Amino acid sequence: MKTIIHDLDNIEVDNNIILNDYNIKNCIGCFNCWTNTPMKCIHKDNYKEVCKNILNSDTLIIVSRNFYGTYSSKVKKILERNIGFVLPYFVIRNKEIHHKARIKQKLDFITIFYGKINSKEKLLLEKLVNRNALNFNLKKPTILYFKNENDVRRYLNESIY
């Protein structure tokens, strides 16, 4: 199963795909998804148990518009609601402190960025995605760039679904 976190409009929906919802609530940093109700967000919306979907997947795909070398706010909001994907405990990995993984298996990790992207932004995005993979104990990421949303949709239809 694949979990896709994205900020595209009008995308074909299936069980594996997390909807792009404009009303998604912000993470409030309460850490309830770590402490009181593991993997469950305190907000009662469509995203409250997304990290369980991710844990049951073999591939995590993130699709985001490039915003000055980082994720769009919509994608970032969803990601922040999923910190329960890892445990709060710290471990030393690659000589750095990171959160302990909840599962041993490493997920495949594909990131797709679209929009105008210059070489500096590509460098920032690559660093970001590699750090995410390290912190969330994911496999070495595959990073793809597309000019616009339509190209991304075409790629998803041909290669992912």
Place this chain on the structure above:
Amino acid sequence: MNLYINCSPKIKNSNSEYFTQLIKSDNDIINYIYKDNFELIKKNISIYKNIIFVFPLYMDTFPSKLIEFMENFNNKLINKNIYIICNCGFLEYRQNFLAIDTFIYWINKKKGFFKGYLNIGSGEIIGITKKNKFLSLFCHDFFKKIKIFKCYINNEKSINLNTNIKWLNKRLFCIICNHFWKKRIK
């Protein structure tokens, strides 16, 4: 007079607020990205010359609401002095460098003057010094650097500083933090 912009989702209960209260003067004002209207913050940015963004590291970059604010910020930052205070819970402050670099890139694109950063590792533990004075002994470097940073902001000078808790190696740091989390988890 300086404008501090607290970008933490925990708003007034955040470590960002603690650091801001340590550094701000009576005449300075604080806006909250997670509470205040974006238009009010934009208006204050147009008024104040020194602007200090204070944010925690969230998933290796800055919090989503700050990105949302940046997406909505169509103005330029011409003639504005911009400082950053970034903190993460990890011992290594170097884990903040990517977020700081990305933010500096945005400041440059908006034609602002990037004047400096205070880069804080082990921010969660430093935040506990509000209540636990014993821990303050390990944070002497932080208290020294935050005073220096304040002077440089008030004099509109450039400076980059890194700090974290001292006398703890990574292994001991993990043991202490994990003990803290075990007590919190039900």
